[in-house]
Amino acid sequence: MDRETVxxxxxxAHLALSEDELDRYSRDLGExxxxxxxxxxxxxxxxFGVDPVEIADVMREDVPGIFIDPYExxxxxxxxxxxxxxxxxx
Amino acid sequence: xxxxxxxxSLPRLNEKYSMFSRISDDIGTADFKFLFSAKDxxxxxxxxxxxxxxxxxxxxxxxxxxxxxxxxxxxxxxxGKNNMDEFGFGTFSTNSAxxxxxxxxxxxxxxxxxxxxxxxxxxxxxxxxxxxVSTGGSICCPASFCGVYGLAPTYGRVSRYxxxxxxxxxxxxxxxxxxxxxxxxxxxxxxxxxxxxxxSCAQPDLNLTGKKIKTVAVPRxxxxxxxxxxxxAFESSLETLRGMDIDVKMMDMPxxxxxxxxxxxLATSEASTNLARYVGMRYGRQDGDLTxxxxxxxxxxxxxxxxxxxxRRILLGTYTRMAGFRDRYYAKALKVRLHIISSYKxxxxxxxxxxxxxMPFVAPRFDDxxxxxxxxxxxxxxxxxxxxLAGMPHLSVPCGYDxxxxxxxxxFVTDHxxxxxxxxxxxxxxxxxxxxxxxxxx
Numbered sequence: 001m002d003r004e005t006v007x008x009x010x011x012x013a014h015l016a017l018s019e020d021e022l023d024r025y026s027r028d029l030g031e032x033x034x035x036x037x038x039x040x041x042x043x044x045x046x047x048f049g050v051d052p053v054e055i056a057d058v059m060r061e062d063v064p065g066i067f068i069d070p071y072e073x074x075x076x077x078x079x080x081x082x083x084x085x086x087x088x089x090x
Numbered sequence: 091x092x093x094x095x096x097x098x099s100l101p102r103l104n105e106k107y108s109m110f111s112r113i114s115d116d117i118g119t120a121d122f123k124f125l126f127s128a129k130d131x132x133x134x135x136x137x138x139x140x141x142x143x144x145x146x147x148x149x150x151x152x153x154x155x156x157x158x159x160x161x162x163x164x165x166x167x168x169x170g171k172n173n174m175d176e177f178g179f180g181t182f183s184t185n186s187a188x189x190x191x192x193x194x195x196x197x198x199x200x201x202x203x204x205x206x207x208x209x210x211x212x213x214x215x216x217x218x219x220x221x222x223v224s225t226g227g228s229i230c231c232p233a234s235f236c237g238v239y240g241l242a243p244t245y246g247r248v249s250r251y252x253x254x255x256x257x258x259x260x261x262x263x264x265x266x267x268x269x270x271x272x273x274x275x276x277x278x279x280x281x282x283x284x285x286x287x288x289x290s291c292a293q294p295d296l297n298l299t300g301k302k303i304k305t306v307a308v309p310r311x312x313x314x315x316x317x318x319x320x321x322x323a324f325e326s327s328l329e330t331l332r333g334m335d336i337d338v339k340m341m342d343m344p345x346x347x348x349x350x351x352x353x354x355x356l357a358t359s360e361a362s363t364n365l366a367r368y369v370g371m372r373y374g375r376q377d378g379d380l381t382x383x384x385x386x387x388x389x390x391x392x393x394x395x396x397x398x399x400x401x402r403r404i405l406l407g408t409y410t411r412m413a414g415f416r417d418r419y420y421a422k423a424l425k426v427r428l429h430i431i432s433s434y435k436x437x438x439x440x441x442x443x444x445x446x447x448x449m450p451f452v453a454p455r456f457d458d459x460x461x462x463x464x465x466x467x468x469x470x471x472x473x474x475x476x477x478x479l480a481g482m483p484h485l486s487v488p489c490g491y492d493x494x495x496x497x498x499x500x501x502f503v504t505d506h507x508x509x510x511x512x513x514x515x516x517x518x519x520x521x522x523x524x525x526x527x528x529x530x531x532x
Contacts, residue, residue: 042348045428052481087387
């Protein structure tokens with residue numbers, strides 16, 4: 001995979017890579033994608049195997065409830081007035 | 091077993107083997123029936139949970155994973171969280187930010203991965219059971235390298251609630267122990283429907299009736315590329331199986347060769363979306379510079395605290411999902427998975443199980459691992475990946491030792507939901523095969 005593509009993918013994934021990392025991942029990902037070529041000759045199933053077994057749709061009753069104390073969830077987060085703190089949006 | 095003595099020796103054991111990333115501060119064992127440990131990607135409300143990653147340092151979950159909760163309700167004491175490859179990304183547990191577990195048979199060699207700490211604890215601590223997690227072979231690989239028994243049940247048999255996701259459609263919680271009877275004892279404990287995880291709610295009941303494996307199919311393809319020592323131990327075990335009245339047949343299974351690329355595409359695609367949540371807010375480390383702009387804050391945080399293999403897999407998984415590449419990689423891998431599942435099921439029409447060596451070689455030395463390219467490292471999983479991709483239950487049992495005394499394992503795969511014969515076989519094999527315990531010197 002060329003360095004420009006690696007840079008573009010890294011930006012999408014929110015990763016900043018050093019020059020050394022760009023070289024290394026460019027080489028590694030190229031080798032890995034070459035290895036994946038064998039897949040082109042594989043027979044296919046009839047459909048998409050998103051899950052390996054049948055999955056049940058189980059939904060709870062639409063009744064409000066507290067499952068985990070929200071203050072317990074907030075205890076290790078950076079907060080301000082019980083809101084989670086984050087970086088500037090603008 | 092004196093549980094107090096065991097717990098008191100944990101810090102010294104850990105100094106030597108690095109099997110725990112955290113040991114319980116509470117050393118009291120009164121009121122507990124047994125001790126267990128759990129891979130550090132299962133949330134525990136009394137112990138930090140870090141998944142082998144610096145990005146989760148300081149994360150103290152507010153709830154127990156269902157599997158841990160069930161073990162506690164059955165009288166278990168969680169003595170520690172097992173060391174692991176960062177988020178499960180590895181075959182040798184060398185990708186942990188918190189030390190590398192050392193093989194109890196030779197500390198210069200790997201325990202396997204990614205549940206390396208879980209297998210190490212099972213091999214070193216007497217009468218111990220540990221919870222491992224398998225995405226592409228992370229229970230059977232370390233069980234094989236450490237000379238213990240490992241069971242990865244059918245996808246959905248054990249609730250994934252509280253399991254920190256690597257690949258949602260692949261992750262399975264299972265058991266590792268030196269005592270095969272422990273697998274039968276604890277699978278009923280941790281399995282069952284859980285409304286907190288809908289993927290567990292379609293499962294049929296787990297009925298352990300003592301059903302036996304009578305016929306096994308050995309794929310010829312699986313024996314290509316296996317080291318001489320492993321092949322010799324495996325072939326000797328086939329003779330033992332025939333002596334146990336198990337019919338062994340060699341077969342061609344060409345579908346197996348497509349499992350590796352399909353697995354790595356699906357696993358990294360899912361991982362790259364799951365890891366998008368780690369941005370220096372809410373979980374783990376949150377000590378970044380909040381004056382930075384939104385995107386810059388996230389990017390700086392992730393670049394600093396994700397390890398090398400995590401970045402590699404995020405990049406790969408992001409690429410295979412991108413517009414223009416999605417059909418070639420991600421969609422293709424989903425179709426191939428269906429082909430592999432249906433091919434396995436055809437084999438199970440005439441055979442009870444598929445049998446291979448678990449790993450193509452014994453536990454490698456750390457020097458040799460550091461020389462491996464990513465493709466060489468991924469290729470080591472070619473025997474454990476197929477059942478994981480197909481969500482089928484699989485079991486690794488010790489089956490021999492090489493000239494230097496390093497353990498060899500063999501792996502049985504059965505159809506979806508058919509754990510019963512695996513557990514029966516594990517107990518029978520425990521009587522037929524003399525397992526060696528590693529000598530633990532402190």
